[in-house]
Amino acid sequence: MFEPTPAETTTFTATFDSSEIKTEPASPSSQTFFFFDTPVDETKPKRASHKRKPASSSVSPSSPGSPSDSPNSDSPPSAPAAHIPRPPNAFILFRSSFIRAGAVPARVEPSHASLSAIAGLTWAALPPAEKAAWHRRAKEEREKHRERFPGYAFRPRNRTTSTSSNNNSDGVGGTDGEGDSGGTSSSGGGGVQEKPKRRQREVPPADRPRNAHIASLLLTGLAGAALDEAIARFDQERRERGEGGVEVRFGVVETPEGRVKAAADACERATSPAVRRGAKEKAGSVKEPKTPRRRKASSVRSPSSSSSSPASPASPTMELTTNDLPPFAFDFDLESFPPSPVDQHNTAFDWPYGSGVPSSPFDGFDTVPSSPFNSYPPSPALSHASASSSRSISTSASWEDLSLSLAMPSLPLSPLRTSPLSACSSMSSLSSISSDMELGCGLGAMGAMPVDLSSMSCMGMYDAGVDGLLPPYDLDLGLGCGMGMDAYLTSYVEETQTQAEGLVAW
């Protein structure tokens, strides 16, 4: 089913095999709403990967799988030892699936950089159960990788010391040890290649608000033509307001300056004075000397780490943080969505929203999602998410609207819970949550719900630093739709816990 195409034979994504999809947990009520499996279109030849060259980290395991076992079985027998790629992690798997599923059509967003950003946002908002499935799969991949390449050890190459590293190349090669046993890598041995030091982002990602908007649309279930339309409207409205951003897309050359300006402008607009971050974090301010390479979006780290980290480990040049993201509205009923293919062993899974299908996102669902959210008046800002209303989906929300919504007062926050959005801000600490709350961004704030999610601690990503976590539905923004969600959340959490019990601990 997921048979790799020749071009794929060097990748591990190719190892996905429907037959290997776990036949487990499959809790009867497995609720998954955002699961992209990899409906690989084998008829579509894949382009050669541009993936980074193995550097010197290629590894010929001491007792590798036989060459035929190697992913590069195509390579000539006399070929130098093949690079063994690392096993993909959960997000990489998710991203691949996300892309393959065409969740965001190329006509909407052709840039894979942006797609990655969107995937990242989506990932951050993924329900724990969904993430669990991906983590489980990643774990399987790791295990398979281990079996295949028993001698493999990840040997990252030190690129930071560009010249010295070359001088140090013996050391590098040494550490690569097994990897260079074939003396294969171009940089191996005497092949001094000035390795550029690790790149650092010099420009902010293009049109972050737009990416966030797309993610939020996806999370509301939009797909196909509806998604196109919604995004087109979004773009159009921004244009009408003279708010660029979209102009940098669709083939238009993006110069760093242009992107900086576009993103800065977007940031400026998106961040109203009321929600602007503290003065210490001025947009476009200093570049951090040691750039925190990225924010930790979904990983909830230990309290210690979070306490030591700044409130916004944003990009070095732009202070656009995920705190600035629009809210995601989960305005649908999980039960209306198809079950996870992983749990269902569904080999021919298409992502629930009918990727690429020019139809309503709700096609395939008998009933328009009827979540408890529907009982509440949708936020004007989230009108695009008003899946409950009808099949005609208003997508009038703008980044500014969403920003406005961010400024709305929030309800008391339960310290027990955090949300993907707060995770986006890389925080698990209460202080950061407070920060989020100041921004009005994020934590849905229903009254304290005595939900003890400690049983989900088996999910490594939600570590002990957090007393518990919320399913992503906790993203109301004080829009008046929060309180009544308790029951819904409780039931969800209970179900999730049930599911979690079946998960292998990571």
Place this chain on the structure above:
DNA sequence: GCGAATGAAAA
């Protein structure tokens, strides 16, 4: 080769 994202793993 870079960019985007997150996460595993090594340094």
Place this chain on the structure above:
DNA sequence: TTTTCATTCGC
């Protein structure tokens, strides 16, 4: 703690 690299592919 920091860095690399796993994925993708247009530029």
